[in-house]
Amino acid sequence: xxxxxxxxxxxxxxxxxxxxxxxxxxxxxxxxxxxxxxxxxxxxxxxxxxxxxxxxxxxxxxxxxxxxxxxxxxxxxxxxxxxxxxxxxxxxxxxxxxxxxxxxxxxxxxxxxxxxxxxxxxxxxxxxxxxxxxxxxxxxxxxxxxxxxxxxxxxxxxxxxxxxxxxxxxxxxxxxxxxxxxxxxxxxxxxxxxxxxxxx
Numbered sequence: 201x202x203x204x205x206x207x208x209x210x211x212x213x214x215x216x217x218x219x220x221x222x223x224x225x226x227x228x229x230x231x232x233x234x235x236x237x238x239x240x241x242x243x244x245x246x247x248x249x250x251x252x253x254x255x256x257x258x259x260x261x262x263x264x265x266x267x268x269x270x271x272x273x274x275x276x277x278x279x280x281x282x283x284x285x286x287x288x289x290x291x292x293x294x295x296x297x298x299x300x301x302x303x304x305x306x307x308x309x310x311x312x313x314x315x316x317x318x319x320x321x322x323x324x325x326x327x328x329x330x331x332x333x334x335x336x337x338x339x340x341x342x343x344x345x346x347x348x349x350x351x352x353x354x355x356x357x358x359x360x361x362x363x364x365x366x367x368x369x370x371x372x373x374x375x376x377x378x379x380x381x382x383x384x385x386x387x388x389x390x391x392x393x394x395x396x397x398x399x400x
Contacts, residue, residue: 230369237327261349266315272334
């Protein structure tokens with residue numbers, strides 16, 4: 201069924217209200233629970249080491265495991281990766297499904313976001329809500345699945361453990377009623393020389 205003009209306006213108003221609250225929370229070092237281009241995610245300012253620690257604590261996850269971050273545009277990859285292989289932008293452009301690329305030599309992010317060889321997984325979301333949030337925040341945002349480590353990934357908001365919902369500083373209202381099942385992104389490890397390996 202096609203949404204009415206009023207329903208579209210209400211959804212946009214809800215989206216805007218959520219973005220404003222998310223921006224306040226992220227700027228204050230808090231955690232958000234938000235719908236991404238894949239599954240629901242726990243997010244924080246990826247440049248704030250203390251905020252990132254809160255994510256690991258909430259997920260009960262070892263902080264030796266790197267986190268995925270979202271940015272708004274491939275044009276900003278150079279702000280966070282020392283040397284971006286030429287093929288990176290091509291991979292982003294041709295991707296049909298959400299794609300996370302793991303780059304080596306990341307910088308301008310909290311140390312506890314990064315993995316081995318200062319690597320980091322970066323995704324450029326195609327989703328309108330995520331894109332607008334990343335664009336307006338102006339910094340990378342952590343995006344890790346909204347579940348306790350070792351537990352199944354929640355496919356919808358209703359599947360998220362109440363401990364996660366209650367453990368964040370702000371849970372987005374937009375898209376809570378969406379029951380369509382979404383899958384995690386594909387993941388590619390991209391070497392500095394442009395060679396790549398499919399991880400997922």
